[in-house]
Each structure stands twice: as C-alpha cells, then as structure tokens.
Amino acid sequence: MPKKFPPEFKRDVVRVARRGDLSHAEVAADFDISVESVRRWCRQADIDDGVMWADQQRAERVGAAAPPDAAAGDGERNLAPCRGLFRRGQPPKMSYPLVRDLAAEGIPVRLTCGVLGHSRQAYYAWLSNPVSDRELQDAYLTNALIDTYSDDPEFGYRLLADELERAGHAVGERRVWRLCSQQKLWSNTVRKGRRGAGKTPGPAVHDDHVQRDFTAPAPDRVWLTDITEHPTAEGKLYCCAIKDVFSNRIVGYAIDERMTAQLAVTALRTAVARRQPVGVVVVHSDRGSHFRARSFRAVLTAAGLQGSMGRVASAGDDAAMESWHALLQKNVLDRRRWRTRDELHAAIVFWTEHTYNRRRRQRALGKLTPVEYELAFTTQAAAIAA
Numbered sequence: 001m002p003k004k005f006p007p008e009f010k011r012d013v014v015r016v017a018r019r020g021d022l023s024h025a026e027v028a029a030d031f032d033i034s035v036e037s038v039r040r041w042c043r044q045a046d047i048d049d050g051v052m053w054a055d056q057q058r059a060e061r062v063g064a065a066a067p068p069d070a071a072a073g074d075g076e077r078n079l080a081p082c083r084g085l086f087r088r089g090q091p092p093k094m095s096y097p098l099v100r101d102l103a104a105e106g107i108p109v110r111l112t113c114g115v116l117g118h119s120r121q122a123y124y125a126w127l128s129n130p131v132s133d134r135e136l137q138d139a140y141l142t143n144a145l146i147d148t149y150s151d152d153p154e155f156g157y158r159l160l161a162d163e164l165e166r167a168g169h170a171v172g173e174r175r176v177w178r179l180c181s182q183q184k185l186w187s188n189t190v191r192k193g194r195r196g197a198g199k200t201p202g203p204a205v206h207d208d209h210v211q212r213d214f215t216a217p218a219p220d221r222v223w224l225t226d227i228t229e230h231p232t233a234e235g236k237l238y239c240c241a242i243k244d245v246f247s248n249r250i251v252g253y254a255i256d257e258r259m260t261a262q263l264a265v266t267a268l269r270t271a272v273a274r275r276q277p278v279g280v281v282v283v284h285s286d287r288g289s290h291f292r293a294r295s296f297r298a299v300l301t302a303a304g305l306q307g308s309m310g311r312v313a314s315a316g317d318d319a320a321m322e323s324w325h326a327l328l329q330k331n332v333l334d335r336r337r338w339r340t341r342d343e344l345h346a347a348i349v350f351w352t353e354h355t356y357n358r359r360r361r362q363r364a365l366g367k368l369t370p371v372e373y374e375l376a377f378t379t380q381a382a383a384i385a386a
Helices: 008-018 024-031 035-047 054-063 072-085 092-104 109-116 120-127 133-150 157-166 173-183 188-194 261-275 292-305 317-331 339-354 370-385
Strands: 222-232 235-244 249-256 282-285 308-310
Touching: 008 024, 008 035, 008 261, 008 339, 024 035, 024 092, 024 308, 024 339, 054 235, 120 157, 120 370, 133 157, 133 173, 133 188, 157 173, 157 339, 222 261, 222 317, 235 261, 235 317, 249 339, 261 282, 261 292, 282 317, 292 308
Parallel strands: 222 282, 282 308
Antiparallel strands: 222 235, 235 249
C-alpha cells in the first residue's frame, strides 16, 4: 500500500528541489522517497503556482497561438496550455495583470475572463485605474503610522490616530485600527501585559513514560517532540520536530507561521507516514496545549502510539529534544537575519534532511550519521535473524 504523505511534507520536498542545489535523485535520497515522486510533486506544484520555464512558457503561449483569423473555438484551445497559470479563488485584482499580458499576446479578454470567472467590466475598470484613490490614501497613511510608531512604540491605535489628526490627516479611528492590524503596530506596553499574563500549563493528559531516559533499544520505540520559534522580517516562524532517540534522527516536522495544534498534528502525521512504525511508539512532549489538544491525541490513538508528558517548567524532561533545538539555533536560525518566512523555512528543511540526518556525524553514535547508524543496526539485526 503506497504511503500517504501530508501536503506539508510534499511542499517541503518541492522547496528543496527548487533550490537547485541538489538533483531530483539526491532530494529523493534525502527524504527517502522515489525520484518519480519528487518529479510528480514538482510538476504539480508548478501547475498550482503558475510556474513555467521561460522557453516552455513561450512555446506554449506564443508558438501555439492561433492565427489572427482563427475562430473563437480555436482561441479556446490555444488558451488551454496557459490554464496552469490560472488559480481559481485568486482575488480578481491579482489576476487582472495576467489578463492584460495575455491580451497583449492576442488572447481575447472575453475568453480569459470567462476562464477566470471575472467580468470584463470589472477588468476594464481596473485597467483604467489600477490603484484606487482609497488604496493610495491607505498607503500614505500606513507610511505615516509606521513613522509615528517607530518614534513612540508604546502608542496604541487611538494615540496614533490623534497624531495623524494633528499632522493634518482626516482619518477615523476604525480605519487606523485596520491599518495598524495589517502592519501589526501594537502598543508595546498593552500587548505585553495582555499576552500570556498569569497563564499556567494545563494538566497532563499522559503519564511520563520516559523519565529522562533518552535511550531506546531499536528505532521507532521512543520519539521526542517540541516546538521552537524564530523571528524573520515578516514575523515569527514556528517549527515542530519529532526526534527518534535511538539514532537522534529527525523523523518528522512541520513549519508554519502560527503555533497551533495543527502544527503538532502535521509533524506527527508526517513521522507516521514516513516511518510506518510497527508496535507501540512512545511520543514524549511537554504540557503545551498543542500536545494536549484533542486532534493531536486522536492521531496518537489512530496510529497506535503512546503519549507521554514531562513535568511543568522542567526542561530536563525533554532535554534531548532541547539539544537538537540548540543545534538548529546555532547552525541555521542565528547564522543571519532572515528576510522572509519562506527563506527560513527552506533553510530549516535543507539543513534537517540533507545536513543533520545524513552528513553530520555524532560521537554518541560512533561517529556515524543518524541515517548510517540506523542502517548499521538494520543490517546487524538482519544478520542475527538469519
């Protein structure tokens, strides 16, 4: 039965393949999947994202274009190769530039708008005025808000609205609140007092089955998991990883811009899909709400895994996982400042799969990498069984 990988795992494979540092065969080896899976996922991602190579794009959009006197039916056939560029559900204003570009190449506006589900009237209205007066005013107001906030970070949106009014901007508080929300311009003093004040961890939903014994007799007997975060210019990025204590290998992970229960669920589903463990696996974590969530416990039960939790405010109960986070921090997160979340996301995946699991030798493993250590154990076990 073929493995069913989560969509997040497929996107990570595509990220690494698109970096161009490794061939598809090398990417497949790093992720323990087939080369054809890498190619198929990359092709599908190109279609979904509207990515086409320049020569292919020109051949399909220009070389296959219909002659000027072609019938309307021929135009529809000639638009077919470009349909990979269209994504339904995309905001109309994001698609209008594409309609304009295709119109310049001779594809009728009526046909393109019909495929995208937009009206021609709305397109022509946008074409006559791509940036509305309201959007232009919002841009000026946003710049003024950022300048004012940088001078006084403790100001909330009401005080920022007062400052704009003194500067001669006629703007309401509700509009200032909306712009501040979009730019995350929150008062430092208010937000610090409001977030996490007085919160205590919830009760454990599992007993501690590890008791700080971070050893295992074989792979897929004890997994550790935790979540770490790191800032970028766009905001924080969160990573939930799952580590096999036998070989110290990262067997699953998930990365997202929000720290929710779904982040932990995705990491666990990825580990189960990649490892397909036989027997009971102890999954040890702290008492975070994402690990106590009903959805996370449901995946544990469905996969036949045993949950385990450490004590409150006791980092030593998950020390082996904390050590991996320290390595990630030193080797990736703190190496430089990250401009975008996607840039940091790709760096974490590449370092985890290509460097840590397969190239970084560990003295605790007899100077073997986690993958080599597991392979040596599997070979030895097979020889003993024979």
